[in-house]
Amino acid sequence: MNNLYSIQRMRRLRKTEKLRELFQETHLSLNDICLPIFVEEELKDYQEISSMPCIFRIPEKRLAYEIERIAKSGIKSVMTFGVSHHLDEIGSDTWKEDGLVARILRICKDTVPEIIVMSDTCFCEYTSHGHCGVLYDNIIDNDTTIHNLGLQAVTAASAGADFIAPSASMDGHVAAIRQALDNAGFIDTAIMSYSTKFASALYAPFRDAAGSCLIGNRKTYQMNPMNRREAIHESLIDINEGADAIMVKPAGTYLDIIRDLRERTELPLGAYQVSGEYAQIKFASMAGAINETLVILETLGSIKRAGADIIFTYFALQLAENKILPLR
Numbered sequence: 001m002n003n004l005y006s007i008q009r010m011r012r013l014r015k016t017e018k019l020r021e022l023f024q025e026t027h028l029s030l031n032d033i034c035l036p037i038f039v040e041e042e043l044k045d046y047q048e049i050s051s052m053p054c055i056f057r058i059p060e061k062r063l064a065y066e067i068e069r070i071a072k073s074g075i076k077s078v079m080t081f082g083v084s085h086h087l088d089e090i091g092s093d094t095w096k097e098d099g100l101v102a103r104i105l106r107i108c109k110d111t112v113p114e115i116i117v118m119s120d121t122c123f124c125e126y127t128s129h130g131h132c133g134v135l136y137d138n139i140i141d142n143d144t145t146i147h148n149l150g151l152q153a154v155t156a157a158s159a160g161a162d163f164i165a166p167s168a169s170m171d172g173h174v175a176a177i178r179q180a181l182d183n184a185g186f187i188d189t190a191i192m193s194y195s196t197k198f199a200s201a202l203y204a205p206f207r208d209a210a211g212s213c214l215i216g217n218r219k220t221y222q223m224n225p226m227n228r229r230e231a232i233h234e235s236l237i238d239i240n241e242g243a244d245a246i247m248v249k250p251a252g253t254y255l256d257i258i259r260d261l262r263e264r265t266e267l268p269l270g271a272y273q274v275s276g277e278y279a280q281i282k283f284a285s286m287a288g289a290i291n292e293t294l295v296i297l298e299t300l301g302s303i304k305r306a307g308a309d310i311i312f313t314y315f316a317l318q319l320a321e322n323k324i325l326p327l328r
């Protein structure tokens with residue numbers, strides 16, 4: 001009993017709900033959230049993605065309706081992915097003026113001009129082999145691919161994209177895109193780079209979602225999940241090339257990398273809670289093993305606590321429409 005006064009009584013600040021709220025350090029709101037969406041051309045009806053319950057491919061003809069619904073829910077930004085029916089060896093549909101990338105962006109911005117649209121900028125949903133670039137003798141040709149990324153970026157910018165979001169993990173991608181945008185007069189179009197992107201097994205449900213026909217893997221361009229120093233270096237390169245914001249993908253299994261980057265740069269930092277992270281929570285909830293909403297908020301909160309400013313999450317619409325996240 002003599003030692004009682006030396007006890008640090010942390011429980012004093014946890015006594016009531018109000019006290020716990022007062023001393024909460026990390027807060028989430030819809031300002032922190034971006035919703036990734038999949039838009040498929042020539043699709044008759046919404047198609048649920050079997051490995052991502054409650055997430056649907058949106059038919060292109062329903063995109064205007066959906067973007068209105070998303071904006072009305074309070075969500076402020078979307079990341080757009082096209083599911084193309086016009087595949088070729090190099091993904092040339094992505095830089096056509098009337099291609100799917102351009103049409104998606106025009107529909108979004110014509111319908112809700114104020115919604116922030118980030119255009120995922122890659123080729124894997126548009127190439128017949130499913131890789132993120134131009135393939136020569138089974139090897140991705142880096143420099144041809146970044147040239148083509150520049151073409152796609154200019155098309156996306158002219159169709160209204162607020163952000164070009166290169167996700168192909170090619171060397172020099174940000175510099176090539178910045179130069180192409182500037183040369184075409186799009187000096188105000190920003191770049192949100194998937195700057196540290198790991199070759200993760202957690203992307204598997206996304207491949208269903210995006211209709212990827214990938215044979216092989218992406219380990220020659222995406223990062224080894226076991227490498228921390230390289231993860232930091234990758235993002236610092238993109239910052240030097242002119243990225244306006246950077247990203248870590250996936251998020252939940254890479255909180256240490258998010259924290260490392262938070263301490264190395266003052267730039268806005270995104271983190272992408274990927275399809276496999278979504279599926280883990282959704283299927284566990286469907287099995288009655290967890291409280292879905294609490295686990296979603298805990299995972300997103302931990303990503304923000306680690307240092308992310310913007311979280312890309314498939315749970316965004318559910319959180320917004322059910323008023324689980326405040327508008328702030």
Ligand SMILES: [Zn+2]
Nearest residue numbers: 122123124132
């Ligand atoms: Zn890709």
